[in-house]
Structure formats: structure tokens, C-alpha cells
Amino acid sequence: xxxxxxxxxxxxxxxxxxxxxxxxxxxxxxxxxxxxxxxxxxxxxxxxxxxxxxxxxxxxxxxxxxxxxxxxxxxxxxxxxxxxxxxxxxxxxxxxxxxxxxxxxxxxxxxxxxxxxxxxxxxxxxxxxxxxxxxxxxxxxxxxxxxxxxxxxxxxxxxxxxxxxxxxxxxxxxxxxxxxxxxxxxxxxxxxxxxxxxxxxxxxxxxxxxxxxxxxxxxxxxxxxxxxxxxxxxxxxxxxxxxxxxxxxxxxxxxxxxxxxxxxxxxxxxxxxxxxxxxxxxxxxxxxxxxxxxxxxxxxxxxxxxxxxxxxxxxxxxxxxxxxxxxxxxxxxxxxxxxxxxxxxxxxxxxxxxxxxxxxxxxxxxxxxxxxxxxxxxxxxxxxxxxxxxxxxxxxxxxxxxxxxxxxxxxxxx
Amino acid sequence: xxxxxxxxxxxxxxxxxxxxxxxxxxxxxxxxxxxxxxxxxxxxxxxxxxxxxxxxxxxxxxxxxxxxxxxxxxxxxxxxxxxxxxxxxxxxxxxxxxxxxxxxxxxxxxxxxxxxxxxxxxxxxxxxxxxxxxxxxxxxxxxxxxxxxxxxxxxxxxxxxxxxxxxxxxxxxxxxxxxxxxxxxxxxxxxxxxxxxxxxxxxxxxxxxxxxxxxxxxxxxxxxxxxxxxxxxxxxxxxxxxxxxxxxxxxxxxxxxxxxxxxxxxxxxxxxxxxxxxxxxxxxxxxxxxxxxxxxxxxxxxxxxxxxxxxxxxxxxxxxxxxxxxxxxxxxxxxxxxxxxxxxxxxxxxxxxxxxxxxxxxxxxxxxxxxxxxxxxxxxxxxxxxxxxxxxxxxxxxxxxxxxxxxxxxx
Numbered sequence: 001x002x003x004x005x006x007x008x009x010x011x012x013x014x015x016x017x018x019x020x021x022x023x024x025x026x027x028x029x030x031x032x033x034x035x036x037x038x039x040x041x042x043x044x045x046x047x048x049x050x051x052x053x054x055x056x057x058x059x060x061x062x063x064x065x066x067x068x069x070x071x072x073x074x075x076x077x078x079x080x081x082x083x084x085x086x087x088x089x090x091x092x093x094x095x096x097x098x099x100x101x102x103x104x105x106x107x108x109x110x111x112x113x114x115x116x117x118x119x120x121x122x123x124x125x126x127x128x129x130x131x132x133x134x135x136x137x138x139x140x141x142x143x144x145x146x147x148x149x150x151x152x153x154x155x156x157x158x159x160x161x162x163x164x165x166x167x168x169x170x171x172x173x174x175x176x177x178x179x180x181x182x183x184x185x186x187x188x189x190x191x192x193x194x195x196x197x198x199x200x201x202x203x204x205x206x207x208x209x210x211x212x213x214x215x216x217x218x219x220x221x222x223x224x225x226x227x228x229x230x231x232x233x234x235x236x237x238x239x240x241x242x243x244x245x246x247x248x249x250x251x252x253x254x255x256x257x258x259x260x261x262x263x264x265x266x267x268x269x270x271x272x273x274x275x276x277x278x279x280x281x282x283x284x285x286x287x288x289x290x291x292x293x294x295x296x297x298x299x300x301x302x303x304x305x306x307x308x309x310x311x312x313x314x315x316x317x318x319x320x321x322x323x324x325x326x327x328x329x330x331x332x333x334x335x336x337x338x339x340x341x342x343x344x345x346x347x348x349x350x351x352x353x354x355x356x357x358x359x360x361x362x363x364x365x366x367x368x369x370x371x372x373x374x375x376x377x378x379x380x381x382x383x384x385x386x387x388x389x390x391x392x393x394x395x396x397x398x399x400x401x402x403x404x405x406x407x408x409x410x411x412x413x414x
Numbered sequence: 415x416x417x418x419x420x421x422x423x424x425x426x427x428x429x430x431x432x433x434x435x436x437x438x439x440x441x442x443x444x445x446x447x448x449x450x451x452x453x454x455x456x457x458x459x460x461x462x463x464x465x466x467x468x469x470x471x472x473x474x475x476x477x478x479x480x481x482x483x484x485x486x487x488x489x490x491x492x493x494x495x496x497x498x499x500x501x502x503x504x505x506x507x508x509x510x511x512x513x514x515x516x517x518x519x520x521x522x523x524x525x526x527x528x529x530x531x532x533x534x535x536x537x538x539x540x541x542x543x544x545x546x547x548x549x550x551x552x553x554x555x556x557x558x559x560x561x562x563x564x565x566x567x568x569x570x571x572x573x574x575x576x577x578x579x580x581x582x583x584x585x586x587x588x589x590x591x592x593x594x595x596x597x598x599x600x601x602x603x604x605x606x607x608x609x610x611x612x613x614x615x616x617x618x619x620x621x622x623x624x625x626x627x628x629x630x631x632x633x634x635x636x637x638x639x640x641x642x643x644x645x646x647x648x649x650x651x652x653x654x655x656x657x658x659x660x661x662x663x664x665x666x667x668x669x670x671x672x673x674x675x676x677x678x679x680x681x682x683x684x685x686x687x688x689x690x691x692x693x694x695x696x697x698x699x700x701x702x703x704x705x706x707x708x709x710x711x712x713x714x715x716x717x718x719x720x721x722x723x724x725x726x727x728x729x730x731x732x733x734x735x736x737x738x739x740x741x742x743x744x745x746x747x748x749x750x751x752x753x754x755x756x757x758x759x760x761x762x763x764x765x766x767x768x769x770x771x772x773x774x775x776x777x778x779x780x781x782x783x784x785x786x787x788x789x790x791x792x793x794x795x796x797x798x799x800x801x802x803x804x805x806x807x808x809x810x811x812x813x814x815x816x817x818x819x820x821x822x823x824x825x
Contacts, residue, residue, distance in 0.1 A: 054639075066644075155745070159749075160589065190782070193427060198423055210777070213756065216591060220776075221485065224774055225473070226472055253576075255576060330564075333588075336647055344557040345628070348556055365639065366632065370601065370605045372609065372621075375620065
């Protein structure tokens with residue numbers, strides 16, 4: 001790729017080498033979606049995250065991991081053993097031809113192989129290297145092992161999540177990994193802007209712990225401001241007032257966030273739907289959620305009970321529509337099935353088909369995370385097979401002969 | 415010597431200007447990236463209707479008010495702030511004059527609001543042909559749910575995240591914070607920064623329709639493909655992990671005090687056994703393998719809890735760390751402020767805020783060549799930069815400025 005005469009996508013001037021694991025896998029996916037040429041550099045035999053389930057039709061196989069599919073669509077793949085001298089020499093040649101390297105190897109591992117940031121600048125003085133780790137590249141915990149669970153714990157979000165009578169919980173779909181990947185994508189583009197301005201290399205050092213710590217809304221700040229510690233509150237809002245957020249519907253759950261500006265609209269819904277509350281709530285409009293002017297807590301609790309009884313009889317999609325029609329902050333608690341079947345997402349053409357010729361099928365993927373008017377999101381092609389682009393890159397670009405490629409394969413380098 | 419503001423390493427986005435009509439969290443946090451890196455981000459509010467977050471606690475350095483809220487100040491670092499009453503007939507013209515000097519426009523009003531004001535993308539392109547505009551609706555600018563209202567506290571439900579927080583035998587609980595704001599914001603920053611790269615190379619701007627729901631669905635791992643391919647509806651699993659055990663939070667000494675332990679390998683398991691003093695129960699055959707530990711996980715967790723409850727979270731985490739077991743304090747707000755790693759990284763920024771003083775704000779989560787990205791100024795007071803933006807940037811004379819002010823255009 002390199003310099004295009006006529007760019008068609010925002011990042012199609014970037015070649016990115018991708019050495020990430022769970023944290024950072026989505027970074028390359030986002031960069032590739034905007035046109036970057038992202039090359040997965042896998043160990044011979046394939047990257048370990050190919051072993052992560054779920055699998056296509058539940059058959060565990062490195063070419064059937066749906067996790068791999070999701071995180072690596074749009075990328076290319078080569079295999080390379082960095083624990084060999086030939087592997088490291090080839091890697092340096094690849095670095096020289098790239099603009100960006102993203103990695104989430106254990107802290108210090110690249111440097112110990114002689115491939116640290118300072119050393120790679122010799123091959124590419126303008127390299128942008130994005131390192132993603134649990135705690136950052138330096139500091140007392142920098143070399144600790146651990147993944148998503150520890151990031152959610154050490155970053156403070158886990159403390160705010162879960163039922164009060166059980167331990168704090170993380171989010172089952174791994175938010176520490178996702179946050180780190182997303183921050184790293186934005187930071188990598190900042191790194192490229194910095195490199196372009198200064199003509200110098202940039203090392204972007206992302207801490208998963210800090211990514212999570214930024215997602216605490218105002219809860220962290222209540223400690224230095226007021227000496228207040230917020231605890232998890234089940235399906236209620238953590239924070240100053242534990243306003244309930246989640247209610248059972250007939251076929252699942254809804255979210256309903258009641259705020260001071262909602263009581264007139266809520267009264268209208270109560271009247272029209274005939275919800276037996278037994279008292280007026282419209283007069284609570286605009287009253288604060290706590291303090292002497294707040295609506296009486298025992299009546300708020302009774303209101304909650306009446307709403308709960310009503311919600312439990314109605315399908316969540318209908319409650320969502322009705323609540324929104326009354327200007328209330330009601331949402332469905334959507335399952336993956338609800339999302340895939342959502343008429344709204346269908347109308348926005350969110351879902352995209354991606355062909356998997358080896359499986360003889362086409363798989364429906366989530367489409368663009370945002371819609372750019374001039375430069376459409378690139379949803380595919382499907383994630384690369386192990387070393388699928390070895391010949392293209394080693395022979396086509398680096399000029400190795402087929403015989404040399406065979407030698408390197410035999411020696412376990414490729 | 416270059417001044418801080420001109421140092422390209424500290425401020426690579428110097429020269430970029432943003433008209434920031436976006437409010438609350440997701441929008442402001444997205445443009446905070448740009449401000450921290452030197453872009454001139456001008457946050458636009460009105461005195462009649464200040465940014466919703468201006469009323470968000472905690473309040474620091476004075477009674478509750480728009481200038482003492484740390485919540486607002488934490489997500490608007492580095493920006494300038496003006497007030498402009500967009501309902502005033504003369505305000506739209508001024509907004510366009512501002513946009514003509516800008517590279518990026520952000521907004522997250524109800525879809526269609528900007529167009530009704532005469533500030534839609536097509537109108538703004540007339541005053542600035544290469545403008546990049548991003549709309550950050552909850553559900554996007556099109557589709558039957560585009561008018562739906564909400565906050566990140568409940569939109570995490572329609573993004574599929576709430577469903578994945580909690581225990582499999584209980585209702586979902588969600589994250590308890592306005593979570594999707596903290597996903598969509600970073601993805602929006604990525605989108606805008608990338609659009610700026612495209613414009614740098616082609617001279618062309620564009621319009622970005624970002625739906626908070628769709629952007630946040632990118633955090634669902636392979637759950638969506640598991641449904642489209644295998645028809646499986648994945649659900650919340652507490653703290654359980656498909657191929658690690660033990661994997662969870664364990665009770666410690668103290669009120670609501672917990673340590674997180676993440677055993678992924680046999681070596682971790684042996685290290686955990688040793689750290690606990692090699693108790694007899696831990697040599698039970700049933701716990702020797704991952705499959706065994708997964709099959710007997712309730713009992714395993716109960717046994718480990720008997721050990722952890724003799725220590726504070728910090729003591730337990732330190733002992734486990736020293737033994738080579740992945741572990742961390744389940745940090746409360748107080749723990750975060752005592753965390754040696756965050757302190758080492760310089761995570762808490764003192765920006766010398768005129769009202770809030772040295773109150774600690776969050777730094778961005780990365781370092782560039784070892785440096786903490788630090789904004790050139792704290793968040794703006796309400797309307798703090800009216801005079802300099804309207805007079806110096808837009809070229810109003812002092813008399814014109816005072817006339818418009820008297821007419822209530824800047825209210």
C-alpha cells in the first residue's frame with residue numbers, strides 16, 4: 001500500500017503490523033475498517049487466540065474461531081517465529097516498510113528479543129509503536145500477568161458492578177480488552193499525527209487499568225471531593241442516589257431511568273395505560289432526587305412496585321415503544337438475538353454479509369461502528385487463514401525466493 | 415525555546431479548531447482527546463440551558479454551580495467555552511461564522527435539530543466546504559428509533575451490554591454507570607481523527623453518523639457471531655471464564671473488600687496453592703486439572719475465600735503477586751487514589767482550575783514517548799471565553815459584541 005496517489009479510505013496510507021492478543025485485537029480491526037493494511041504476524045501454527053471459542057458450528061479448530069473472525073476481519077496474516085534470528089531479521093524488514101506496530105506481548109518481551117521501540121527506530125525512525133498492557137510499560141505493577149478481570153478490578157469498574165449480596169462482577173463480554181483496544185485505536189492515530197508533524201517515532205503506551213478507570217462516570221471523583229465511596233447497587237444506578245434502572249418485562253428486561261424532568265410524562269403514561277399507582281406523581285416534576293425537597297422515598301418505592309407489576313405483564317419491545325412515545329428514558333435490555341432481529345438496526349443496514357469460501361458460507365457480521373459519508377467502512381474480507389499471505393508478502397514484497405521460503409518453513413521460522 | 419503550546423510532541427493537533435455543540439459525556443469526551451493534544455476546541459452552551467453535566471456532582475471549590483462541577487471539568491479538559499443562545503435569531507449567523515473558522519463540528523442533539531436551526535451539514539458545508547461534522551445520536555440519524563431518548567445508564571441495554579452484567583441465575587444489572595458514553599466517545603474520537611487524516615491527504619471533509627448503540631456493540635466480543643452462526647444466545651456468567659479457574663472476586667478483611675484472582679495456567683494454580691500455604695484441600699484430585707476446577711468451581715471458590723478473608727485486599731493481592739498469581743485489589747474510589755501504579759503513571763492530573771484548584775482529573779489512558787498527555791488549560795467556566803472568541807476570533811468590534819450581549823445573543 002504505502003503512498004496512494006488517490007486515497008479512498010481515511011487510513012489507507014498505513015501499513016500496520018499486528019502483534020496483539022486479547023487486548024488490542026480490536027485495534028487493528030478498527031484501523032483495517034478505515035482502510036489500513038493490517039498484517040497479523042502470527043507464530044507458526046497460528047496465534048493462540050484462534051483457540052478461543054465460540055467456534056463455527058461448535059467445532060473447535062484454529063480456522064473456525066468466531067472470536068478470531070470478529071477481531072481479525074479485514075486483516076492479512078503471515079507467520080513468523082520471532083524467537084529465531086531469521087525471524088527477527090525479517091521482522092525488522094517488515095517494520096521498515098510499515099508505519100505502525102501494535103503489540104500486547106508481555107511487557108519487556110520485545111525488548112528482550114532485541115526488538116524494543118528504541119531498537120526498531122534504527123529500521124524505521126518514524127515508527128508509531130502502540131503497546132497495550134494491563135498496567136502500562138513501566139511502574140511497580142508493569143510486569144504483572146493478568147487480563148480483563150484484573151483490569152476491571154484494578155481500574156475500579158468492577159467495584160461498581162453487581163448485586164450487593166454477591167461479589168462484584170466484571171462484564172462477561174470483556175470490556176477491559178475492548179476499552180484498551182478502542183483507546184489504542186484513537187491513540188494510534190494521534191501517534192501518526194505526532195509522527196507526521198515531528199518526523200520522529202512515537203511510542204504509544206496504553207494502560208488497560210487507566211482505560212477502565214476513565215469509565216467510572218463521576219463515581220471516582222466523589223472520593224476526593226466528599227470522602228464518599230460508591231458501592232455496587234444491583235440493577236440501580238451506582239452513585240449518589242441508587243435510582244433503579246432495570247425492571248423485568250414479560251419476556252426479558254427493560255431499562256428505565258427516571259429523572260426529575262420525567263414525572264409529568266410518566267403521569268401521562270400511568271393514566272393512559274391505567275397503571276394502578278394510587279397517587280399522583282406529576283407534581284414531583286422537577287423535584288430533586290435527594291434531600292428534603294425530594295419526593296417521599298416510601299412513595300417512590302410504591303411507584304416502583306406499581307410499575308414493576310405493570311411492566312412484568314408486557315413485552316419489552318412494546319414497553320420500549322410506549323415509554324419512548326411518552327418521552328421517557330426506556331430501553332430494551334437487548335440480548336444478542338434481539339439485536340440481530342432489531343428492525344431499527346435492519347433499517348440502518350447495520351448487518352453485513354462476509355463470505356467465508358473455505359466454509360462454503362456467508363456469515364452475517366456487525367457492520368460499521370459509525371457511518372462516514374465519503375469513505376465507507378470496510379467490513380471484510382473475512383479474517384485471514386494462518387499464514388495466508390506469506391507468499392504475497394515474503395516473496396512478492398521482500399523478494400524472498402520460493403526456495404528460501406521453503407528453507408525458512410523447514411526451519412520453523414515461517 | 416518553544417513554548418508548550420507550540421511543542422509538536424506535546425500538541426500535535428495545534429491548528430485544528432472544533433466547534434463542540436455536543437453535550438453531556440460521550441460528545442465532550444470525544445473532543446477532549448483533540449483538546450488535550452492541542453486542538454482549539456470551543457465548547458458551546460447557553461446560559462439558559464447549560465450543558466446537562468454542569469449540574470453533575472461532585473461540586474468542588476464552591477457551592478453547587480456550573481463552574482464548580484468536577485464531573486463537567488473532567489470531560490472537557492483543555493477546551494475553551496462560550497455561550498450562545500441558538501434560539502436567538504442572530505445566533506445562527508454567529509455560529510456559522512464560528513464554523514467557518516473550524517475544521518470539525520460535533521453535536522449530539524435529537525436528530526434533525528441542527529438542520530432545523532439552519533446548522534445542518536449541508537448548510538455548514540456552504541460556509542466551510544471541507545468541514546468534518548459528527549453527529550453522535552443514541553441510535554443514529556436514521557431508522558425508526560432515531561428519536562429515542564436516553565442516557566448511557568440505559569442505552570447500555572440497547573447496546574447489548576447490560577444483558578452481560580450479573581449472574582446467570584439472576585436478572586442482569588448493567589454497569590451502574592453511563593457506560594456506553596465511555597465507549598462511544600473513544601470510538602468517535604477515532605472516527606474524527608481518522609477523518610482529519612483523510613482531509614489532510616485529500617482536502618475533503620465528510621459527515622459522520624455515529625450511533626452510540628452501534629459503536630458500543632463492538633465491545634460484545636463474538637456474542638453476535640455466536641448468534642448469527644450458531645444460533646446461541648450467550649448470557650452473563652458472573653465472573654466465570656470459559657477456560658480459567660479460579661477466576662473471580664474473593665472476600666477480604668474490611669467492609670465490602672475484595673481481591674480478584676485470575677488463574678489461567680497450571681503454573682498459576684500451583685503458585686496459588688503455595689501462596690495459600692499449601693492447604694490439604696488444595697491437593698484434592700478434583701482441583702488438579704482445569705476441567706476438574708471448572709467442574710467443582712463453587713467449592714473451589716468457597717475454599718479460596720476461607721483463605722482470602724484473613725487479609726485486606728492489598729495484603730492478599732501483594733502476597734499473590736509475589737507468588738506469581740495474577741491478582742489485583744478490586745479497587746474502590748479510595749483504592750484508586752492509593753494505587754501505586756496509577757500514581758507512578760501520573761494518572762491524576764492537577765490542572766490548576768480557577769474554581770476547583772488542584773482537584774484530581776483523569777489523564778488519558780496512554781503515554782506518548784513516556785509523557786502524560788496534558789491539556790494546555792483546565793475545562794472552561796461557563797462562557798469564560800466569550801470575549802476572546804467573539805472579538806478576537808470572529809472579529810466583532812467591542813461595540814458590536816456589547817450590543818449582541820445586551821440583546822441576549824450570548825445568554
